């Protein structure tokens with residue numbers, strides 16, 4: 001992104017960062033955040049940046065929501081940590097709450113610290129309770145950066161390259177990314193193609209009785225903000241039932257109102273066997289969870305999995321407050337309505353611009369697919385747009401295997417004015433970059 005001015009107050013810290021922070025950690029905006037409130041991040045100069053990234057779909061209730069801050073402060077003074085030495089009430093209260101808001105019969109919770117950690121835990125449980133080794137996942141998926149979740153991740157080469165050998169017994173089939181498939185405009189044909197590939201996998205490579213779980217994102221996140229066609233998840237559910245395979249739905253990025261439902265899977269009328277959550281769960285505090293049915297979790301004997309920090313009282317208190325805010329401020333409804341309006345606005349603005357291939361999404365999880373003039377995915381335009389937005393103090397991220405999709409994930413609390421301001425900057429940046 002843009003280099004800072006020499007007089008910039010960020011500079012001193014950026015120099016220290018260069019000296020002492022492992023350079024593997026790449027940051028997309030070259031500013032040093034000092035504080036944040038609502039929809040804005042403030043850098044060391046006090047400059048305000050409108051945040052359409054929410055720390056990658058984390059700050060759904062806005063930055064430093066007063067109710068979350070209050071809950072964290074109160075909890076810090078009361079109980080910070082016990083680990084698995086004792087039960088603690090916030091863990092129990094949060095588990096009960098997650099069971100209440102989760103779809104279907106999901107009622108048994110395990111808490112961890114990060115998205116990758118909950119993926120790992122769920123896969124361990126699936127293997128243990130089914131007694132089967134294999135996992136089927138989908139091209140373009142992102143499930144984390146630990147060594148096992150790296151093996152499950154296929155959204156971009158940078159996440160896998162040079163980390164081999166990676167754990168095995170993972171079989172990857174195409175995800176129905178309709179726009180970039182041979183079936184553009186025909187989701188059913190695209191879904192049939194994926195189902196055919198799974199069928200062939202069962203005939204050629206692995207018997208279905210060796211498969212513990214399907215692992216799927218209902219909207220592929222890092223892979224390009226690609227919602228699964230409805231019939232895909234329904235067919236996957238049927239196939240899972242037929243073969244006794246668990247359906248694990250990764251809602252790490254899509255959960256907690258982001259897509260206009262509390263959980264994205266509610267759009268599909270499908271009940272998963274296991275649902276993964278993280279990011280938006282605790283308003284910015286580190287926490288993740290997976291929830292399953294008691295009849296499944298009770299086959300996993302006590303002591304077979306655990307975590308020192310997972311489900312610490314402060315993060316649990318933050319999560320309870322965050323879910324309260326989502327419910328009381330009706331942020332699920334807000335996400336559905338504002339997200340729909342944002343997409344309508346963008347579709348209208350680019351109706352005559354073939355380089356904006358598609359504006360898609362669910363709720364306030366929106367992807368803008370960018371094309372070169374020949375229709376191929378355009379990393380360069382996406383980068384140029386993100387840079388122009390940054391110069392105009394709007395933070396946006398890119399995603400997709402080519403880095404060719406802009407992703408818009410504002411706080412669900414963003415006002416109409418803030419959304420309009422962000423969209424104005426974005427539309428101008430896209431118009432300038434597509435020239």
Ligand SMILES: Cc1ncc(COP(=O)(O)O)c(C=O)c1O
Pocket residue numbers: 056114115116117119142143144145217221222250251252253278279
């Ligand atoms: C769908 C999905 N699963 C898992 C992860 C991994 O989460 P974390 O970075 O907290 O380990 C991510 C992170 O972006 C994600 O989007």
